[in-house]
Amino acid sequence: MWPTDEESLVARQRELAATPAEPWTPPDEGLRTGGCWVCFARGQAGPGSAGDPAWTASVAMREGRVLEQHVIRGAAGAAYVPGLLALRLGALMEQAVRALAGRPDVLLVDATGRDHPHRAGLALHLGAELAMPTVGVTHRPLRAEGPWPADRRGATSPLRLGDEVVACWLRTRPGVRPLVVHPGWRVDLHTAVALVSGAARRRTPEPLRRARQAAREARSRADVR
DNA sequence: GCGACAG
DNA sequence: ATCTTGTCGC
Numbered sequence: 001m002w003p004t005d006e007e008s009l010v011a012r013q014r015e016l017a018a019t020p021a022e023p024w025t026p027p028d029e030g031l032r033t034g035g036c037w038v039c040f041a042r043g044q045a046g047p048g049s050a051g052d053p054a055w056t057a058s059v060a061m062r063e064g065r066v067l068e069q070h071v072i073r074g075a076a077g078a079a080y081v082p083g084l085l086a087l088r089l090g091a092l093m094e095q096a097v098r099a100l101a102g103r104p105d106v107l108l109v110d111a112t113g114r115d116h117p118h119r120a121g122l123a124l125h126l127g128a129e130l131a132m133p134t135v136g137v138t139h140r141p142l143r144a145e146g147p148w149p150a151d152r153r154g155a156t157s158p159l160r161l162g163d164e165v166v167a168c169w170l171r172t173r174p175g176v177r178p179l180v181v182h183p184g185w186r187v188d189l190h191t192a193v194a195l196v197s198g199a200a201r202r203r204t205p206e207p208l209r210r211a212r213q214a215a216r217e218a219r220s221r222a223d224v225r
Numbered sequence: 226g227c228g229a230c231a232g
Numbered sequence: 233a234t235c236t237t238g239t240c241g242c
Contacts, residue, residue, distance in 0.1 A: 038232075038233085039233075039234090040232090040233060040234080041234090042234065042235080043234070043235075044233085044234065044235095045233085045234060045235070046233090046234095047232090047233090048232090048233075080231090080232055080233070081230090082229085082230035082231065082232090083230075083231085085231055085232055088232070088233095089232070110231075110232070110233095111231055111232075112231050115231080116231080117230095121231065122231075122232085123231090136231080138231050138232085139231085139232095140230095140231075141230095141231080142230065142231045143229095143230075143231095180231090182231090231233100232233050232234105
């Protein structure tokens with residue numbers, strides 16, 4: 001179950017941050033990569049609020065092919081507050097990923113891992129709840145800092161929170177703003193970068209792109225009706 | 226007190 | 233997250 005208030009979420013985050021997780025290594029072949037994306041109604045700005053209608057998509061891919069995808073309709077658990085994204089999206093994402101009949105080996109999520117006030121962002125949290133290795137991919141860091149990498153595909157540069165490297169910039173396309181890659185549940189930085197880089201034909205890794213497309217497509221169908 | 230702050 | 237206009241490139 002997901003916490004529904006700040007106090008219990010923060011308690012859970014502190015607990016997760018201190019929980020050791022068995023390191024995971026991708027299989028040599030046949031890797032099934034999942035992606036999950038949430039979108040909200042168009043035309044709204046700001047942090048939103050509890051109950052906002054949401055479309056959450058999950059996809060599973062293997063060797064560049066979509067194996068399966070689902071979109072669920074649901075409602076946001078809370079307004080967006082930095083550091084408390086799990087209150088808004090956690091339950092929605094878990095439900096969408098559980099709708100997949102075939103469990104992905106690893107899940108990509110647009111959220112942070114250790115780059116978080118309590119070192120337990122939603123990518124880490126969701127992986128723990130699902131008992132599934134996760135990698136976070138965001139447009140920018142939450143709290144960590146570091147300069148951009150060189151303008152070459154695959155170039156990386158560390159993002160630090162104090163002395164600790166908690167994530168890194170990754171240039172998936174030359175001439176395009178880099179992404180932030182966050183090691184999540186049971187995944188280390190090196191593995192996370194390899195997975196995202198390997199899955200990114202465009203700026204955004206394919207499973208996340210497909211999930212985003214599916215969620216927005218479902219929203220547009222709903223808009224018309 | 227104020228701004229910054231994953232989505 | 234979402235919006236906005238034009239613009240550049242394949």
